[in-house]
Each structure stands twice: as structure tokens, then as C-alpha cells.
Amino acid sequence: MTNVAIVGANGYSGEELCAILARHPRVRLAAVTSRQHAGKSVVDILPRLAGRPSVSGLSFSESSVDNLLGSGVEFIFLALPHGLAKEFAAPLVEAGKRIIDLSADFRLRDAKIYQEFYGEEHGAAHLLAGAVYGLPELHRAAIAGAGLVASAGCYPTSILLPLVPLLKAGLLQPSTIIASSASGVSGAGRKADTSLLYAECNESLRAYGLPKHRHLSEIEQELSLAAAATVAITFVPHLAPMNRGIHSTIFVNPAEGKKLADIEACWQAAYAREPFVRLTKSLPDVKNVNGTNFCDIAVREDARTGRLVILSVVDNLVKGAAGQAVQNFNLMAGLPETEALL
């Protein structure tokens, strides 16, 4: 049994992480912290988790670095808002803990881009070089040996999984990439904001965060790595009236002479054996991945314009957050990658 801690367990990602780890046969939840709820029983605050033996006796502890260092855990999941994660990560990494960070704080290699997109100095930039971008399908080997894994975000996962192998294989014209994505409302977090009220989001559909959503920075970083050239894309996120799910519709021109069959063959080569990527015949639907760690991907050709339309879906709280974090953890801990996730 591996002892783990979750810091910031009362947000949506943290709650989902508790739920997944509670059924993980090789994990003991040694500490679950919450600034807001320290001292209270976990199941009083998160009643969905009641009745799971591994959670039912737990109380939230104070979210302090000292607590975590004293808890004797080897792995620590940070489910904190960006900005806050950095403060926790630095002393924990130095003390030899292995960190899976669900925030955006260590996803960017370049602290200047962090500052550009997040509007503040990074402050723990010395850790960026050692951090690994936590998308297992792309960086499996590096994740396994990492001390600090920056688990990939929800929109990025839905966009990178289909595009990265195609860019690596030179099958696309990178400058033509446009991604139009929609997210369920849990993606905005459990925060008291009137724009996220039920009656503001139900029977509603709207774009937001234009033209420079924060996730664009990590998407372009990984696309550029794959293309071995700087890639800039247009990315438009939307808020859709559902609890969970990311749907991405990606428009792109194939590289000169490349065809639909090349795309499909490239994906087959990359993903036929991946446990969490499903290449679907029918058009992806978030309802097929919600509650799971799968990413479903399909492509259609628009013969009239020569464009490809790529469609992909993930559950923003699972493959886009907590599930991905556990997948990363499984790799880091040398456990079967699918443990607790299938």
C-alpha cells in the first residue's frame, strides 16, 4: 500500500480524486487537506463519498506544508487553484516528496509565458525544468521517473491527444489549426460566482475567455514541441449546460498530399494499444466518456473545402483532471497504469 495525500480536496477535482483513490487497491489515503474545512469529517462535507471504507473515518486536516511533511506520505496530489500550488510544491519537492499537481503551475516550461498568461510572476521557476507535462500518452517514460508531474489540463488533453501524433508525423498544416471547445460547468470550479449559478448556465450556451484563454499556453507549447516549430492556434472555449465533459471540434488543413487515411493510420499506430484512447467510428459524445478516463477521437473530411474536422471528448474531471492525475501516479509508483481507472 502506498500512502498518499490530497491537498485541496474539497473542489470538484479534489472530490473526484478522493472518489478514485478510495477504490484504488494499492493506495491508502493518509491525509486529505482543506483550508476551509480543516477538522471536519470528509463525508460531512462531501457526502457523496460516505460509505467507502477508506474515506469514512477521515477528517480534513489543515493544508500546511509541515502537516504534509509530517504525514509520512510519499506521493502528494495538489488539487489547488493555480498560483497556490506553486507555494506548496517547492518545499515538498525539496523534501523529496513526489508531487502530482493538477493545477497549471508547472505545465509551462517558460516562466515568461506563465507570467504572460497568468498575470503574475511564477516565483518557483527553478522547478519548471524538472517538471514533466503529465499527459501519459505523450510523456509516459518521463512521468514514470519524475518528482514533479504537472498533470495536463482538460481542454489541452482533448486537443493534444488527437493533434500531437499528427503534427509529429507532418500530416497537418499547423498554421490552420482552430479549436472550438465546450466544457461542462464543473470545469469552472466550485466557487461562489453568480455567473455559474444554475439559472445562469441552464438553457445557456456562451463563449468565454476570448481571445486568449490560459490553457492556450500549454496547448501551444505541446503542439510546438510536436511540430518542432512554433505553432499558434485559435482556441475558443464555451460553457455548455452540463455538469461534466469537454467536447473539442478542431478544424485543420492536412499537409499537402495527405489524406484522411493517413490521419487514421497515424492514430492507429499511436493509439491502438493505449488503454484510454478510443478511436471511434461514430461521432464522439461526452456522455460516452463522462465518469471515465477515456478520450474518444474521430475525424471527418470536409471534401468541399479540403479541411479536416477532428472531434474529441473527455470528462473534464477524470481524463481532464483527477483520472489523469491517478494515471500519472500509477506510472510514477510503478503500478499498472489502469489501476482504479477502468
Next chain:
Amino acid sequence: MTNVAIVGANGYSGEELCAILARHPRVRLAAVTSRQHAGKSVVDILPRLAGRPSVSGLSFSESSVDNLLGSGVEFIFLALPHGLAKEFAAPLVEAGKRIIDLSADFRLRDAKIYQEFYGEEHGAAHLLAGAVYGLPELHRAAIAGAGLVASAGCYPTSILLPLVPLLKAGLLQPSTIIASSASGVSGAGRKADTSLLYAECNESLRAYGLPKHRHLSEIEQELSLAAAATVAITFVPHLAPMNRGIHSTIFVNPAEGKKLADIEACWQAAYAREPFVRLTKSLPDVKNVNGTNFCDIAVREDARTGRLVILSVVDNLVKGAAGQAVQNFNLMAGLPETEALL
């Protein structure tokens, strides 16, 4: 044209009130106030209202009594939280303004019951005797002449309209009344409360406010008046995943010897000519009343137990709030009662 003001126009009821009054052919919206948004264009805050000539030039003014007195309006709608409405009403009533209050502040005749249910002294109890309970189907004549109308609440409207004529006619055993109601989330108001977030209310259904929801006080007051005896009922409200609509399921035993046909005949007599009460053959559904000022009512007999099951629906923001307020206003102003509401 009658000049009116709306105080607290940025909540859900206030916004609906703006929308209804904007299409009222005999009304000029002379002032629309909001503490939070004073000075801002109404349509910048409530973009749904843009494009209506009568609203498009308006800005929110400061919610002050002096402003209102200086605005030269004759009628003032108060769309404020309970507690706040009282403070505004007193000086305005004294200055001769005619008030339609959408809050609960003047619905109870007895200040002690107000204190019991609302947890604070009333403070303007001298106005209670002159206030009229604003449910036109029950108190039409008194409303027409009133200076202060306490527009009836959403749950109460759905429960009182079916029960009051039956109690008056002695057709029910009052001690057997149980009401199980469900409300759309807009009923909880536009407030930054995590329990009202989309992801907390969607795919959710839960009771709340047990066992003594505030609306119980006005329901029992009016039922007792109708029965000419003290009536105590069991009332359980639920929050349902929809924007709008109240559905009430009422269980009651008929009085000795009374039958389904008596119930139906009594309703026919009371409501056949009411413009906003529809006695339906099929079971009521909130979707049939949402966006309208109708209350739909039906009854079924449970022959196996001898109980009646009465079902009723209203739109909590229209017949349960803003529409009812305008219906009251139309009566007070001597206008056709259905103006702007059909």
C-alpha cells in the same frame, strides 16, 4: 401612461418584472433601481432586456427613498429580499405612493408570526393592518383599493389557489393537508451561494427548509382564513433541476361524504371565469405554465385510501412573483387585469 418604479431590479423577479412592464402598453418605466449597479445601463447588466424601446435608454438609479419620492412615480414595485422591503415601504406608503411588494414582509397579518418565521422583529408592524395579501383570485376587491399590496409568494400561490375555495366550501378535512412542492432554482434568487451552482443543482433533487419553511406562515394564514379555523399543514419544498416552475402535489382527505365531483364543481364555480387559472384534464406540467401567468390545477382520487391528490403548477417568476405583481398593479391602477400578461 402610468409612471412606475422598480426597486431592486437586478434579481430574477426584478428582471422578469422589467421584461413584463417593458411590454405593458399603459406603463412607463420611470425608474429602475439597484444598489449594486447604480449608474450602469440596465441592458449592460441585464442583456436579455436590450432592444426593448422602453428599457434600452434606462440606467439603474440608486435605491434610495429620496430618489423614489423625487421620481414622481405613482406606483412602486419592491423586488427586494425580505427584511429590506420593510425599510423602503414605510416612508413610501406615508408619502402616498402605492406599493406592490414582492417580498414576504407584508404578507402576514401578525407581526409575531413574522418574527417566529423570519427570526427578526418586524419593525414596520403598523403597516400590516393596511396591507392586502396580493393574490387577486382571492382578494381582488381589496387589492384594487389598497395602498400596499403584499404580492403572494410562489409556493403559496400554487397551494392556495387549489385549496382556498375547497376549504371555504367545507369540502376538505383541513388537518390532513400535506403539500410536497418542488421549485426551479431561480426561486432561490441570484445570489453567490455554492449550493446553487449549476454543478450542485443539475442531476440533483433534494428537499430543503424542513420542517418549517418561511412560506408556511403565509400559507397557513390564508388557509386558516378560508377554513375559518386554525389550519396547520405539513409542507416540504424541494429544489429541482430546472430554471423555473413550481409543482405542488397536495394530499388531503375530503370532508365526510364529499366526493371528487364536489371538488371539481367547486373549482368550476370559483375559476371558470378566472383568466389565469386553468383547470386541466391532463396532469399539470410546469413546462405548460413557464413563461406565463397561469396556474394549472387538477385533481385525482386515490380510491384505495380515500385521499385526494391535487396537483398544481405555476411559474415561480411569473404567477409566483413578477406576473402576479403586475396583475395586482393592473387591479390597483384600474387597468384590464390581463394587460401585458396574456
Next chain:
Amino acid sequence: MTNVAIVGANGYSGEELCAILARHPRVRLAAVTSRQHAGKSVVDILPRLAGRPSVSGLSFSESSVDNLLGSGVEFIFLALPHGLAKEFAAPLVEAGKRIIDLSADFRLRDAKIYQEFYGEEHGAAHLLAGAVYGLPELHRAAIAGAGLVASAGCYPTSILLPLVPLLKAGLLQPSTIIASSASGVSGAGRKADTSLLYAECNESLRAYGLPKHRHLSEIEQELSLAAAATVAITFVPHLAPMNRGIHSTIFVNPAEGKKLADIEACWQAAYAREPFVRLTKSLPDVKNVNGTNFCDIAVREDARTGRLVILSVVDNLVKGAAGQAVQNFNLMAGLPETEALL
């Protein structure tokens, strides 16, 4: 009072049309037909419409041309599936009736394109030359005098209103247009299809109809007219978990040297006085137009890629169907264009 008939009134568009015409002060609903429900009371089938004096006594009549010719109406709304509308329109037009057709049957000028997109011969192609595409903001004068108006569809309205003036003014590169749209489920009609069940559409988001949705044909026809050149676009519709609303996100490159300010100025010139087009500062949201005849439009510049992102929303059943049909009717009948619609 103008006598009108609605053919096929029990679908979603037909029901909405009844609701709008029921509050139209210059219209008498002389006949409402339904093959399926002939002989039944309208409000028994569509209980939402009960209590409106102009509907409450009506029964559905048989959907036959003879019936309609005998009914003495001057204007006939066809709210039928495509394919069926053609059969009704021909004899009615010949008999001098003025037709507002909500289907796609007369929207295309070219019968071959109809056959390509709808998979069957047109059969009444001789009427196409005389039919007017019923988008009042683009073809107001022609609509006013037309005998047969093909009321514009929901997706097309949301895409054409923002793009047509820009293409006419040469502000866009037509070959770069991509439209990613999402529709509420009522857009698929009231048909017994398991893929449209609540539990298949809730917590679901999916693209469909790729790569050649039928509406593409009318979109490209009107865009080509505006650009005075053949325009082919990529169009991806999605089904979103909401009753109503179309949201379109349009990606396009400005013409050489054209800027955001040119776009905005062009729209101001085209739409500042249009009663049903709102140029919004904030990003459009379907909740702001649902239940109304408005189309909200905004634009953002993606400076990093040089693309424009245009956003627009309509209610698919109002500005995308029944409201637009009434707007067309008002023009044809010489009535104020906004009657019953504001």
C-alpha cells in the same frame, strides 16, 4: 383582422407559431391543421396554449388543400417537414394564397442543389423563381411583395446575419469561413427517435450531420450572393443539452488590410436600426435571446493568428422559425414588422 391558417401546427415550430399569433392583435387564427390530431381540441394536444382566447375554442382540422382553400384565409403558414411543404404550396400559390413556408422546400434557387442536399427531386421547381428567401434583414422589400416566402432556417439565420453585410462590403476572405454551431434539441423536431430522448441528450454534447448538413446549401447560396462569388464554407452543427437556442462561432480571416473596427462599423451601418439585431458588447449567450426574436452578434479579434471570431445567437424556434415567419408575415401584410414580436 387578417385571417390566417397554420398547417402542421403540432410540431415545435407550429406550436410556437400558434403562441405568437395568439397574441397578435391583427390576426385571427382561422384554421389550424394537423394530420395526426384532426378533430381534436388544440389545447388538449398543446396544453401550453390553453387560456388564450384566440386559441381556446379551436380544433385541429384536416391538413388538406381543399380545406385550406375553403377556409377563406389570405395567408397560410406551412410548418411541415421539408418535402411535404412542396405538395401543399403549389396548389395554394396557384389559388392566390400568400404562403409563409417554414420548411426548406423553397429556400434554394436551384432545384439541382435541392436534390443534392435533400436527396429527392424537387417536384415544384417552377415555384422556386418566385419564392423569396425569408430573412427580412436581407430581403425586406422582396418579402413585402412576395406570394411565397421561404422563411430562413435557424442555423442559416445565425450565420447569415453576421456574415452577409461583411461579405457585401468585401471585408472578409470568403474561403476562410468556418462555422461551428450548437443547437438546442427542439431543433430536431418533435419526433419519436430514441437519439432525442432526454437521457440521450442530457449530459451529452455531440456533433452531427457531418460534413454536409442540409442547411449548408442555403447558407452558401446566400453567402455567395453577398460575396458575388461562389462561397464554400465548413459548417459543423452540434446538439447541446438545452431546449432552445442556436449558438454559432464563426472563424474567418479579414480581407487584406481590414480590421476589427471595419467589421464593427459595417455592422453598425447595417443593423443599428434593425429591431431584431443586437450588436452586443459582451459575448452572446443563448439565454439572452431564448423566447425572443432577437439575434445577438459580437466579434473578437484573435491578434495572435489574425483571425476574427464572430459569435451569434438566436432562438431556433423564434428568430430561427416561428418568429421569423411572423416577421415575414407582418411585412407581407403591411403591418408593423415588430407586431407580436417585441
Next chain:
Amino acid sequence: MTNVAIVGANGYSGEELCAILARHPRVRLAAVTSRQHAGKSVVDILPRLAGRPSVSGLSFSESSVDNLLGSGVEFIFLALPHGLAKEFAAPLVEAGKRIIDLSADFRLRDAKIYQEFYGEEHGAAHLLAGAVYGLPELHRAAIAGAGLVASAGCYPTSILLPLVPLLKAGLLQPSTIIASSASGVSGAGRKADTSLLYAECNESLRAYGLPKHRHLSEIEQELSLAAAATVAITFVPHLAPMNRGIHSTIFVNPAEGKKLADIEACWQAAYAREPFVRLTKSLPDVKNVNGTNFCDIAVREDARTGRLVILSVVDNLVKGAAGQAVQNFNLMAGLPETEALL
């Protein structure tokens, strides 16, 4: 590994059953049948199940008794509509197969009551005496040894779990029981019925099946057994706009002299060690049980009327159908009762 078959796997309960059994460590899905989809790949029809090793190679086989007898399975789950299940069960039981039936066909001990509530002769009434009502918390020992288990329904589970121990202990006045329940739309099954379309159920709430819903028969049978006297209750089901979840609000008078504390103590004694019953402090919410096999229960006292208000929730597809069936199966097969369910 135990070989099992699922008959009728393409409905909602059948699909959920596949999902649960696919993660069951002691089960091999040997046959999955569907009349409609025989010959097709399971994951083509139910794409949500793709990527699970135990399902991915499966095709639907023909739903025939011969097929099932030839398949060599020991346990057969019937996820068929009532009426159809009987036809399958009889020859399978005779052949010694052990059956878990998710339909209502074998839940009633008395074939006459079946005929009264289901409107047809039973036809396999000789099996009723040997069938066990499949609610493990009430009939665990009998289920373990049974050849034919009639897995308890969704509404009944939510009503019986709180009430049965209280009736057994004489804590309630049985004649006062009223249950007002609401179900998510998946409870109505995956059938092409316009009343179940998204746009008919969203922003909708309505009672149905009054006054004698079919589930009433099994509820009263089990309540009567518990009370050792005939119990008749009033039961009103509602359809609520959500995919999953049953919420029951139960009104009842305590027996003379019995208090809230007696209720709570009785439940503690009955359920403190039950793995799937949670006695909650806060009011139950379907979102806390959706996707799980839990039943959450709470009670409040309405001191003003002397009534108790009991609240309970289950996921209609898990504890109300597929999860319960697997819990029954685990008992029958001598496996840990919670296998694949926690």
C-alpha cells in the same frame, strides 16, 4: 470466474449491468443478447462500454432460450420489459439456470395482483412461490439460496428500505403512509416515445401514473409483510428533468407514543452495518447516490402536525436496477456482496 449472460442488454438497465459486470473481477460475460441488435458488436451499439477488455470483443447474440441454454452460463440476468421476462424465465429455471430478473414479473407473490396491476394474466404463476423478492437488505438469506430472484424495483427500493424496519418494529401508523417520489427520465426506459423527448422533459416536472402506478403493488406487498397486516398507501410518482435518481418523500404518523429517536434507533440497528444504506445527517440528494449502489435515508419531525417526513434517494439504474441485481447475484454466487459495487 463465473459465466453469466445478460438478456436484453441494450436498455438502460442492461447497459448499466454490462458496465458493472465488466468491472467485476469474478465474472465473465459469456453472452449478451438483444433482439434488436443481434449480430452487432456491443460497443458499436453502446459506445460508452468500449475499451473495457471484457466487453470489447462481444457481439449481441439472439435473445433465444436455446441460445442461453447452449451458452453454458450458470447465471442469467433478465433485463427485459415486464411480460417478456416471464417467457424467458420459465424454461431457464426448469433447466436449472439461476435467474436474476430485473423486471416486475416475479416480484408479486399473488398472480391475481399481477393481473390487476399489469393488466394481463401472469402465465408463469407456478414460479411465483419459488421466487424471492430481491432486496438484499430485507431478504438476504433467501436470496442466497434462490433459483429465481426478482430484483426489487427503483421506487420500491427507495420506499421499502426506510419503512420496512419501522413497520416491523411497530413504530408507524401504517394507514397514514404517503409517498411522493420523483424519478429521472432513464427510469422510463430507452423507448421511442415523444413524451420522453429531451424538449418534453427538460424544464418540465409532472406527476404521472396516478392513482395506481404498477410499482404500488410490490411496495404494498412488502409493507404488508413487514406490518403483518394489509397496508395501503398513497403513492405519487413524478418525472423530473434529470437522467438518473429517485427521490422519495414519505409522510407518516408515528405510532402512539413513538418519537423521532425511536425511528433513528431502529434504523441504526437495522442498517449500521449494511454496506449500501447510509443514514445521513443532511437531507438526501440524488446527486450523492447517482452512479452508486447506495440508498441514503434521513428523517425529520414536523412537530407542528406530529408527522414524520422521511427522505430517501437511490440511483434508479444502480440500487434501483443493475446494481441491486449484481448485489443479488453476489449473494447467490457466494461472492462478497459488495464486489464491483463499491
